[in-house]
Amino acid sequence: MKLSTALENSGITHSGPDPEITALTNDSRKITPGALFFALPGARTDGSLFIKQALEKGAAAVISGSEVPAELRAAYPAAAFINTPELQRGLSRIASNFYRNPSGRMKIYGITGTKGKTTTAYLLESVLRAAGKKPGVIGTIDYRVDGRVIAQAANTTPLAHTLQELLAGMAEAGAKAAVLEVSSHALALDRVEDIEFDFAAFTNLQRDHLDFHGDRESYFGAKARLFDLLRASPKKDRCAVINLDDERAPELLERINGSLRVLTFGIDQQSDFKASDIEIGESSTSFTLTACGEKFKVRLNLLGRHNIYNALTAITLAAAGGLSVSAAVSGVEALRNVPGRLERVNAGQDFTVFVDYAHTDAALRSVLENLKLMPHARIITVVGCGGDRDRTKRAPMGRVACTLSDHVIVTSDNPRSEDPARIFSDIEGGIKGKFRNYEIIQDRGAAIKKAVALAGKGDILLIAGKGHETYQILKDRTIHFSDAEAAAAAIREKAEERKK
Numbered sequence: 001m002k003l004s005t006a007l008e009n010s011g012i013t014h015s016g017p018d019p020e021i022t023a024l025t026n027d028s029r030k031i032t033p034g035a036l037f038f039a040l041p042g043a044r045t046d047g048s049l050f051i052k053q054a055l056e057k058g059a060a061a062v063i064s065g066s067e068v069p070a071e072l073r074a075a076y077p078a079a080a081f082i083n084t085p086e087l088q089r090g091l092s093r094i095a096s097n098f099y100r101n102p103s104g105r106m107k108i109y110g111i112t113g114t115k116g117k118t119t120t121a122y123l124l125e126s127v128l129r130a131a132g133k134k135p136g137v138i139g140t141i142d143y144r145v146d147g148r149v150i151a152q153a154a155n156t157t158p159l160a161h162t163l164q165e166l167l168a169g170m171a172e173a174g175a176k177a178a179v180l181e182v183s184s185h186a187l188a189l190d191r192v193e194d195i196e197f198d199f200a201a202f203t204n205l206q207r208d209h210l211d212f213h214g215d216r217e218s219y220f221g222a223k224a225r226l227f228d229l230l231r232a233s234p235k236k237d238r239c240a241v242i243n244l245d246d247e248r249a250p251e252l253l254e255r256i257n258g259s260l261r262v263l264t265f266g267i268d269q270q271s272d273f274k275a276s277d278i279e280i281g282e283s284s285t286s287f288t289l290t291a292c293g294e295k296f297k298v299r300l301n302l303l304g305r306h307n308i309y310n311a312l313t314a315i316t317l318a319a320a321g322g323l324s325v326s327a328a329v330s331g332v333e334a335l336r337n338v339p340g341r342l343e344r345v346n347a348g349q350d351f352t353v354f355v356d357y358a359h360t361d362a363a364l365r366s367v368l369e370n371l372k373l374m375p376h377a378r379i380i381t382v383v384g385c386g387g388d389r390d391r392t393k394r395a396p397m398g399r400v401a402c403t404l405s406d407h408v409i410v411t412s413d414n415p416r417s418e419d420p421a422r423i424f425s426d427i428e429g430g431i432k433g434k435f436r437n438y439e440i441i442q443d444r445g446a447a448i449k450k451a452v453a454l455a456g457k458g459d460i461l462l463i464a465g466k467g468h469e470t471y472q473i474l475k476d477r478t479i480h481f482s483d484a485e486a487a488a489a490a491i492r493e494k495a496e497e498r499k500k
Contacts, residue, residue, distance in 0.1 A: 001098055003061050003080055006036065010093040012063070017080045019060035024098055024161040026091075033058030036098075038091050038161070041065065055079060063090060088160070088190040095164040096194035102167035103196040104234075106136075107177040109317050110192070112226045113203025113243070115363050116310045117156070117181040119302065120203060122338045123314035124179050127331025131323055136170030138163065139181035141339055141468050145173050157186030160194070167195075177321070184222040192229060199320050200230040201241035201313050205248045206362035220248055224255055231259050239320035243309060244269040263320055265312035267305070273316045275308050280373050289315065289329065296329050303342050304370035340467025342367065345484050347491040351459040352376070353452075355483045357467025359386065359413070361396035364464055368404035377458035378406035382451045384444065384465050385427060387418030387473075394423065395430030402435035405462075407454060410440045411447035413465045414473040444472065445486050452490035463487060 004018045022034030028050035031037060037054040039047030039062060048064050052072060055062070061080035062068060068081045084090050096103075109124060111117045118140045125147075128135040134146045140156045142149045143166055150169070157163065157180065170178055182200075186192050205220055230238055240256055242249050245266040256262060265273040277288040280303065287308055289296040300311055311332045318328035337343060345353040354371070358364040364383065371379055383401045385394045401408045410427055412420050424440050431438060441447040448463060455461045463483045466472075472481035 003036070006094045006097050008097055010090050010097070011086065012082060012084050012090050012094075014080060014082050016082075017061075017078055019078065019080055021060060021098065024091075024095055024165075026159060026161070028054040028057070031057035031059050034060045036061045036063065036094070038087060039064035040087055040091070040159075063087065063094075089193060092160040092190050092193040095161040098161075099164040099168040101194075101196070102164060102171045103178070103194075105171045106167070106175055107133075107198045107321055108195060108235075109177065109179045109321070110182045110195070110197045110200040110226055110230070111180065111203065111313065111317075112182040112184070112187070112200070112223050114206040114360065115366070116203035116306065116313065117183075118357075119307060119310040119338045119341050120201070120313045120317075121179045121181050123311055123332045123335055124317055126335040127314060127318045127323065127328050128177055128179070130331040130334060131318075131327055133176045134174050136167070136173075136175040136178040138166055138178065145170050145175055155186075156181050156183040157191055160191045163191060163195070182226050184219055187225040188222040192226075195229065196233045196235055197226070197230045197238070198233070198235045199239050199241060199317055200226045201317050202227075202246070202249070202252055203243055203309065203313055204246045206360055220251070224252060227252060227256055227260070231256070237261070237322075239263055241265065241313065241316045241320055243313070244271045245309075261320075263316050265309075265316045267308060267312075273312050273319070275312055278305065278308060280304060280370060282374055289325070291315070291319070291325050294325065296325060298329050299333055301333070301336050302338065303374075304367065306366045306370065307342075340469070340484075342370075343467070343484065345487045345491070347488045348495065349452075349455070349491045350457040351455040351461060353455075353461045353463070353487050353491070355463050355467060355487065357469075358464045359466075361393050361400045364397055365400045365404065367462065367464065368400065371460050371462060372404065374460065375458070376460045377456065378460070379404070380407045380409070380451050380455055380459060380461045381405040382409045382411055382444075382447050382461070382463045384411045384413035385423055386414045386465075387416035387420070387423055389416075391426055394426035395428075398427040398430040398438075399434075401464075402431045402438055406437060408435075408438040409447045409451050410438055411444045412442055412472070413444075414469075415475065416473050417475050444481065444483075448483065448486045449490040449493070452487060452494055461487070 021036045026038040026040045031054045037059040055076045063082045121139045136145045143151045239261040244264040245268045264271040267275045273291045275287040279286040285300045315328040340357045343355045358367045470482045
């Protein structure tokens with residue numbers, strides 16, 4: 001594709017060389033001859049520092065936020081050099097052009113909100129697969145087509161060129177629909193500006209990512225941007241799906257202001273799709289769904305009230321897309337589990353172990369409140385907070401854990417470049433002098449081992465924060481680490497010790 005064609009409707013003007021573009025990338029290490037290199041600024045470095053390397057490897061064009069030095073321009077006279085302040089926005093449009101607007105060839109379901117995106121995506125995928133739609137999914141855990149993983153997820157919502165490339169591949173593989181977890185970062189950084197959404201869902205708004213957004217209003221504004229994009233989409237039969245129980249629902253409905261078809265769901269508020277008669281058991285969650293003038297009994301293999309909201313979101317999205325409610329119910333009931341979301345670890349022990357991704361105080365509260373509804377002797381919780389991330393949630397997470405657990409072990413999550421001692425100090429700010437039912441063990445493996453050693457018959461052990469992740473990010477390296485694997489190993493070791 002000619003550079004001039006890729007630039008169409010991007011707002012970027014260029015009158016220099018018009019080379020043939022063979023690829024898009026923001027990583028100079030991945031440059032192939034003919035590639036268009038986007039010199040994006042990053043958290044730790046700036047892409048403009050790697051323009052020379054990109055040119056040496058054969059980049060045909062460079063788009064940056066500042067002028068490229070004259071000596072580089074002179075050294076590569078056949079290359080195109082473009083300077084624009086709207087790098088992310090430009091990348092979004094150019095990527096859509098380059099991959100020939102794949103979102104226009106599929107039904108696109110966007111899901112945003114603090115919690116529930118991943119589970120809702122799994123539930124909706126189950127519904128769409130049961131209906132023969134061969135869906136693609138782009139989300140926190142991985143990227144997949146019709147249940148087949150094509151890549152592990154680097155970001156919940158990848159950069160625009162990766163996102164468009166994934167969608168193009170899904171369309172070529174025969175996908176009729178794609179389910180996107182749409183993060184607030186992606187919305188704020190213009191990664192989905194040129195996705196033609198058919199449906200958009202809002203799950204909830206809780207405190208998270210304030211290190212990036214600054215305050216809760218900006219965070220909400222980023223989430224709400226998805227519905228502006230839905231409104232601007234050229235698709236027919238667009239529909240907004242809103243959790244009417246969330247306190248931000250009225251603001252979203254006012255923002256939509258009759259410009260879109262809207263379907264609502266909830267438990268407490270009277271909604272288009274409403275759950276009642278809730279029963280949470282040890283291995284399933286049941287409720288009655290009232291929708292479209294009918295009642296449906298729903299039995300989920302997922303535990304907890306929060307998963308009722310996730311199921312309602314998926315069912316409502318499916319109905320918005322034209323599927324029958326009964327088909328949607330069958331689809332959500334077919335899903336067995338979601339990796340790292342109240343995922344059981346069973347190695348023959350006489351206590352229950354769950355691994356969960358809860359990494360905010362609201363999410364941790366939701367999980368623990370649901371676990372308290374299950375028969376148990378004690379609840380033991382292992383929890384930590386990530387480094388280089390929102391510090392305001394640390395003390396509340398400590399309070400929630402100690403309030404709703406019999407014993408808490410505070411440990412490292414992904415400390416990254418931050419001193420773990422500072423993270424622990426922040427967490428203790430909410431519990432020191434107020435609770436005595438906690439201890440601090442910095443090493444996460446040792447913390448899980450201690451928790452398993454403490455757990456007795458009938459206890460519930462919750463290992464919170466990392467969920468599906470199979471790594472731990474330390475100051476100087478990233479290591480392999482899985483909460484589920486660590487728990488299973490500790491359980492086996494405990495059993496061996498008992499035999500001695």
